Amino acid sequence: DAKTTQPNSMESNEEEPVHLPCNHSTISGTDYIHWYRQLPSQGPEYVIHGLTSNVNNRMASLAIAEDRKSSTLILHRATLRDAAVYYCILRDQYNFNKFYFGSGTKLNVKP
Amino acid sequence: DTGVSQDPRHKITKRGQNVTFRCDPISEHNRLYWYRQTLGQGPEFLTYFQNEAQLEKSRLLSDRFSAERPKGSFSTLEIQRTEQGDSAMYLCASSRQGIQTNEQFFGPGTRLTVL
Numbered sequence: 001d002a003k004t005t006q007p008n009s010m011e012s013n014e015e016e017p018v019h020l021p022c023n024h025s026t027i028s029g030t031d032y033i034h035w036y037r038q039l040p041s042q043g044p045e046y047v048i049h050g051l052t053s054n055v056n057n058r059m060a061s062l063a064i065a066e067d068r069k070s071s072t073l074i075l076h077r078a079t080l081r082d083a084a085v086y087y088c089i090l091r092d093q094y095n096f097n098k099f100y101f102g103s104g105t106k107l108n109v110k111p
Numbered sequence: 112d113t114g115v116s117q118d119p120r121h122k123i124t125k126r127g128q129n130v131t132f133r134c135d136p137i138s139e140h141n142r143l144y145w146y147r148q149t150l151g152q153g154p155e156f157l158t159y160f161q162n163e164a165q166l167e168k169s170r171l172l173s174d175r176f177s178a179e180r181p182k183g184s185f186s187t188l189e190i191q192r193t194e195q196g197d198s199a200m201y202l203c204a205s206s207r208q209g210i211q212t213n214e215q216f217f218g219p220g221t222r223l224t225v226l
Contacts (some may be wrong), residue, residue: 043115043202043217044154089155091213098167099132101153 004088009013009106012078020073020105022088027068035062035073036083044087044101047061047073083109113137115218117203124193125222131189132221136205143186144215145178146202147171154202160186161208195223 004025011017018093024033035047048055048062050071055062075082085104092098116135124130136143146154147190157176158165159167162183170180173192180186191198198221 004138041219043220045217046214081185085153098156098169099154099160100156103151106130 003100004090004102006086006088006102006105008103009108011108011110012075014080014109014111015050015077018075018078018082018107018109020075020086020088020107021070022072022099023070024090025069026087027090028092030092033058033062033064033068033071034089034091036087036101037082038087038104039081040083047086049091078107078109080109080111083107115203115205115216117201117218117221119221120219121222121224123226124225126193126195128193129189129191130193130223131187132203132223133219134186134199134203134205135190136185136203137207137216138184140205140207140216141183142203142206142208143180144206145186145188145203148200148202148220149198157188190223193223195225198223198225 032049032051034049036044037047038044048057048060050062050064062070085106087104088102089099116134143160145157147157148154157161157172158178160180163180175191178188200220203218204217206213206215
């Protein structure tokens with residue numbers, strides 16, 4: 001099972017950008033990088049995913065290192081509603097049914 | 112908007128009793144997943160269905176656990192002879208085959224407490 005390493009917690013001020021790091025040094029060439037987040041008392045929800053190139057969507061941006069051994073989820077302007085646990089997950093392109101979540105990073109957003 | 116629903120949301124039971132949880136996925140989704148989440152940890156994969164076929168089971172799924180998806184729509188997860196270590200949040204998710212992201216849509220979970 002491909003493993004990811006994330007800081008246990010991070011703190012941000014409202015309206016400021018947040019960079020959430022993830023290390024995945026054992027990533028294989030067929031692994032996609034997914035990010036999900038889990039708001040309090042809810043199931044996880046999809047945020048973004050990528051393979052090699054940086055990705056942007058309405059929620060966030062994903063910056064992937066050139067060697068793919070690390071990635072960073074970027075929230076451009078954190079809001080109080082972004083307070084959640086953020087999970088970085090590797091998904092095998094050919095066995096994509098199992099997600100291994102790890103412990104994630106708990107993001108606290110201060111007003 | 113009909114997302115993934117789970118029933119019940121909370122279940123308290125005594126050790127040794129059997130419990131059954133239900134998951135209703137998004138209607139056009141043919142893939143269904145069960146996860147277990149303990150406090151402070153991320154969800155752990157338990158099992159996966161494509162239509163009515165159970166295609167993968169985790170080693171975490173002991174012989175006391177059984178999951179079914181009889182008509183390829185809703186699914187049930189049964190735990191027999193519950194133990195205190197079974198106390199956790201049980202999450203169900205669904206996804207649609209053929210979508211490149213394999214984005215999984217999660218339900219709110221069933222919180223099980225075994226006394």
